[in-house]
Every structure is written in structure tokens, then in C-alpha cells.
Amino acid sequence: MQHRKICFIGAGNMAGAIIAGLVTSGYPADLISVCAPSGKNRDALAEKYGTRSSSENITCAKEADVVVLAVKPQLMADVCSELQKQVDFSGKLVLSIAAGVSVARFIALLGNGLNIVRVMPNTPSLVGKGMSGLYAPEHVGQQDRDFSSELMSAVGKVCWVDTEEGINHVIAAAGSAPAYFFLFMEAMQQEAQRQGLSADTARLLVQQAASGAAALVEANPETPLSTLRENVTSKGGTTFEALKVFNERELSAIVAEAMQAAITRAQEMEKLF
Ligand SMILES: NC(=O)C1=CN([C@@H]2O[C@H](COP(=O)(O)OP(=O)(O)OC[C@H]3O[C@@H](n4cnc5c(N)ncnc54)[C@H](O)[C@@H]3O)[C@@H](O)[C@H]2O)C=CC1
Ligand SMILES: O=C(O)[C@@H]1CCC=N1
CATH class of the missing domain: 3.40.50.720 (NAD(P)-binding Rossmann-like Domain)
Structure with missing residues (x-):
């Protein structure tokens, strides 16, 4: 360069x-x-x-x-x-x-x-x-x-x-986004600890799940994210039950609202600063 x-x-x-x-x-x-x-x-x-x-x-x-x-x-x-x-x-x-x-x-x-x-x-x-x-x-x-x-x-x-x-769309999808994933990982680590795992083990499990999932996304650019999700989700299995909770609580709507909030704040800042 x-x-x-x-x-x-x-x-x-x-x-x-x-x-x-x-x-x-x-x-x-x-x-x-x-x-x-x-x-x-x-x-x-x-x-x-x-x-x-x-x-x-x-x-x-x-x-x-x-x-x-x-x-x-x-x-x-x-x-x-x-x-x-x-x-x-x-x-x-x-x-x-x-x-x-x-x-x-x-x-x-x-x-x-x-x-x-x-x-x-x-x-x-x-x-x-x-x-x-x-x-x-x-x-x-x-x-x-x-x-x-x-x-x-x-x-x-x-x-x-x-x-x-x-x-501002980049802010919502990437600039601020590492914090969304950290929040999600923090919540998982907390629950894993509450279930009895040590802090270190809980962190390691969450870290590897997150970095492994990201690596799979990166290694399979042609595969839709939904297919990667489906590959984990056995019929009648555990993942299905976990995802059902996220869907019932409308995770997509929460994510959309959060990303829109980041954009709205960026727009407000453009007027303030
Ligand atoms: N932290 C993040 O993940 C991201 C931050 N940004 C943007 O990056 C910018 C900086 O954010 P952070 O690094 O997180 O903030 P920060 O608070 O960590 O760093 C700000 C730096 O500015 C310095 N500073 C303060 N007054 C100064 C002056 N008069 N002259 C020279 N330097 C001065 C501070 O000493 C500090 O080193 C912000 O505008 C933010 O919007 C953009 C994308 C991601
Ligand atoms: O929170 C912020 O305002 C900055 C911009 C994107 C990430 N951090």
C-alpha cells in the first residue's frame, strides 16, 4: 500500500x-x-x-x-x-x-x-x-x-x-455491533455460571461458540445464515427449544429496534455536533 x-x-x-x-x-x-x-x-x-x-x-x-x-x-x-x-x-x-x-x-x-x-x-x-x-x-x-x-x-x-x-447504517450493522455481540456473550456467560460452570469455563464456552460461528459464516460465504442455523437445529432437539424462546420473544424485532435506535442517535448527533 x-x-x-x-x-x-x-x-x-x-x-x-x-x-x-x-x-x-x-x-x-x-x-x-x-x-x-x-x-x-x-x-x-x-x-x-x-x-x-x-x-x-x-x-x-x-x-x-x-x-x-x-x-x-x-x-x-x-x-x-x-x-x-x-x-x-x-x-x-x-x-x-x-x-x-x-x-x-x-x-x-x-x-x-x-x-x-x-x-x-x-x-x-x-x-x-x-x-x-x-x-x-x-x-x-x-x-x-x-x-x-x-x-x-x-x-x-x-x-x-x-x-x-x-x-449511519454501517454504524448500526458494524460500528456499534461488536457491543451487541459482547452483550449477548455476557448474558450467556452469566447464565452458564449461574448453572454452575466456573467463570473461566463459561467464558471459554461462549468465546468458542461465538468465534466458531463467525468462522463458519466466513468460511461459507455462499451459504445463507439461515442454513447455518438450521444445520445446528435438530428436529425435536435442544436448539429448537432454545430458538423458540428467542422467536417467541421476537428477537428480530428487538434487533431491528436496537439498530434503528443507533441510527436515530447518529442523526440526532449530526444536529448537535
Ligand atoms: N469505540 C468504538 O467502537 C468506535 C468509535 N468510533 C468513533 O471514534 C471516535 C473516538 O472514540 P473512542 O476511541 O471510543 O473514544 P475515546 O474516548 O476512547 O478516545 C478519545 C481520544 O481523544 C483524545 N482527546 C480528547 N481531547 C482531545 C484533543 N483536544 N486533542 C486530541 N485528542 C483529544 C482523548 O485523550 C482520547 O485519547 C468517536 O468519534 C467515535 O464516534 C467509531 C467507530 C467505533
Ligand atoms: O457508540 C458510539 O457512538 C461509537 C460509534 C460506533 C461505536 N462506538
């Missing part, structure tokens, strides 16, 4: 996951600077991966070819306003990983003609199993689109969405 100087503004969970995945996949660490007010996370990243660590957003952004905005959405306006005063963004590529901050908002904050790509990643990027959705307005050139794809492909799979609204 192309190697450009990248500056991460923000050193939290998501930036850390992308940086870890990038460096592990061979991206030169000395081309990556990580900025945050507190040294804690960025110094830990520097120690572990050899990235540069700084408290100077402006200096790092000035020196970079690519600026990755990785702060919380509610801080984005302040961070961008500071940058805009001293950094010339023409010729730079800006990637935002924030939920709920629109391209129009970034253009208002950082200037007309901004080369901006919105990326919606997720934390499994940390282990190279990320999923990122990308969106760029029409004026962003092919080279910058390709670089953004390559960058995020280093930490997982990527897809492009044709409209900005699609980013």
Missing part, C-alpha cells in the same frame, strides 16, 4: 485499535504520529508499536499528509476550530472516524474543498478483523479514496457507501 505520513488526533479505543492493526500489518510506525492531551494512551502506543507521541495537534497535523480525526463527536468542533486556525488542509487528506459528524460540518469547520473521507470502523480492527464503511463526497479524488480503502483494509474488511446516510 502507499505510505503517507499519518497523524491521529485522539488516542482512544478506536484510534488505538486502528494503529495496532496498521503497525501489525506492516505500516511503518515512524510514519504515524498520535496526538492527545494526556500522555497515557499515546505513550503506551509509542512504547508498544513505535509510533510518535505528541500533545501538539497543530504541529503534527501540519507535518502530516493524512489527518485522522479520532476524538469524541462532542469535541470535534473545538478540535477542528483550533486546527483550522493554523493548518492548511489543502493537499491533505482528512479521515474522520466520528459517528454523527457530517461532511458538511467538517467542510464548515475546516474549509471548502476539504478532502474528507468519513470512515466508520469498529474495534475488532485491533486484531485485523475490523469492518469499516467509507463515504466521500464527489470532489474527493480516486487516489485519496484508494489510500483510505488500503488503510482500513490493513485492519479488516471495507465497504463504500454511496450516500452519507449509509454511514
Whole structure:
């Protein structure tokens, strides 16, 4: 992939996951600077991966070819306003990983003609199993689109969405989604423990069931998910009874409502931040 100087503004969970995945996949660490007010996370990243660590957003952004905005959405306006005063963004590529901050908002904050790509990643990027959705307005050139794809492909799979609204659909189906699966696994672990298994054994059982199921999905891209489910569900057996409970409680409706709630919140955030 192309190697450009990248500056991460923000050193939290998501930036850390992308940086870890990038460096592990061979991206030169000395081309990556990580900025945050507190040294804690960025110094830990520097120690572990050899990235540069700084408290100077402006200096790092000035020196970079690519600026990755990785702060919380509610801080984005302040961070961008500071940058805009001293950094010339023409010729730079800006990637935002924030939920709920629109391209129009970034253009208002950082200037007309901004080369901006919105990326919606997720934390499994940390282990190279990320999923990122990308969106760029029409004026962003092919080279910058390709670089953004390559960058995020280093930490997982990527897809492009044709409209900005699609980013909110990516949030619901992938950005926020690891948490849905963690919640489900937590509930299973709790019940397995309540039934008498040790915490470690309960975790191992749930972990292997989840990662095994995901691996089967991945290994059989042509097989409908419903077929994989049916392969587990013996007639008159145990799985059938378990699934009946989920269906009677309308799991699909719960999932739909939860995904829609994520989208609604992203839309609200677009108005707030
Ligand atoms: N955590 C996740 O699973 C995902 C998060 N995102 C997005 O990623 C962004 C960051 O989220 P997290 O990493 O979870 O948050 P976080 O709270 O873990 O990290 C935020 C980072 O920003 C830094 N920061 C605060 N003020 C700053 C400033 N003035 N200048 C530079 N850095 C500053 C903090 O020190 C911290 O390192 C958010 O916009 C979120 O919407 C997107 C997809 C998934
Ligand atoms: O919860 C959030 O707002 C962020 C965006 C997707 C995952 N975490």
C-alpha cells in the first residue's frame, strides 16, 4: 500500500485499535504520529508499536499528509476550530472516524474543498478483523479514496457507501455491533455460571461458540445464515427449544429496534455536533 505520513488526533479505543492493526500489518510506525492531551494512551502506543507521541495537534497535523480525526463527536468542533486556525488542509487528506459528524460540518469547520473521507470502523480492527464503511463526497479524488480503502483494509474488511446516510447504517450493522455481540456473550456467560460452570469455563464456552460461528459464516460465504442455523437445529432437539424462546420473544424485532435506535442517535448527533 502507499505510505503517507499519518497523524491521529485522539488516542482512544478506536484510534488505538486502528494503529495496532496498521503497525501489525506492516505500516511503518515512524510514519504515524498520535496526538492527545494526556500522555497515557499515546505513550503506551509509542512504547508498544513505535509510533510518535505528541500533545501538539497543530504541529503534527501540519507535518502530516493524512489527518485522522479520532476524538469524541462532542469535541470535534473545538478540535477542528483550533486546527483550522493554523493548518492548511489543502493537499491533505482528512479521515474522520466520528459517528454523527457530517461532511458538511467538517467542510464548515475546516474549509471548502476539504478532502474528507468519513470512515466508520469498529474495534475488532485491533486484531485485523475490523469492518469499516467509507463515504466521500464527489470532489474527493480516486487516489485519496484508494489510500483510505488500503488503510482500513490493513485492519479488516471495507465497504463504500454511496450516500452519507449509509454511514449511519454501517454504524448500526458494524460500528456499534461488536457491543451487541459482547452483550449477548455476557448474558450467556452469566447464565452458564449461574448453572454452575466456573467463570473461566463459561467464558471459554461462549468465546468458542461465538468465534466458531463467525468462522463458519466466513468460511461459507455462499451459504445463507439461515442454513447455518438450521444445520445446528435438530428436529425435536435442544436448539429448537432454545430458538423458540428467542422467536417467541421476537428477537428480530428487538434487533431491528436496537439498530434503528443507533441510527436515530447518529442523526440526532449530526444536529448537535
Ligand atoms: N469505540 C468504538 O467502537 C468506535 C468509535 N468510533 C468513533 O471514534 C471516535 C473516538 O472514540 P473512542 O476511541 O471510543 O473514544 P475515546 O474516548 O476512547 O478516545 C478519545 C481520544 O481523544 C483524545 N482527546 C480528547 N481531547 C482531545 C484533543 N483536544 N486533542 C486530541 N485528542 C483529544 C482523548 O485523550 C482520547 O485519547 C468517536 O468519534 C467515535 O464516534 C467509531 C467507530 C467505533
Ligand atoms: O457508540 C458510539 O457512538 C461509537 C460509534 C460506533 C461505536 N462506538
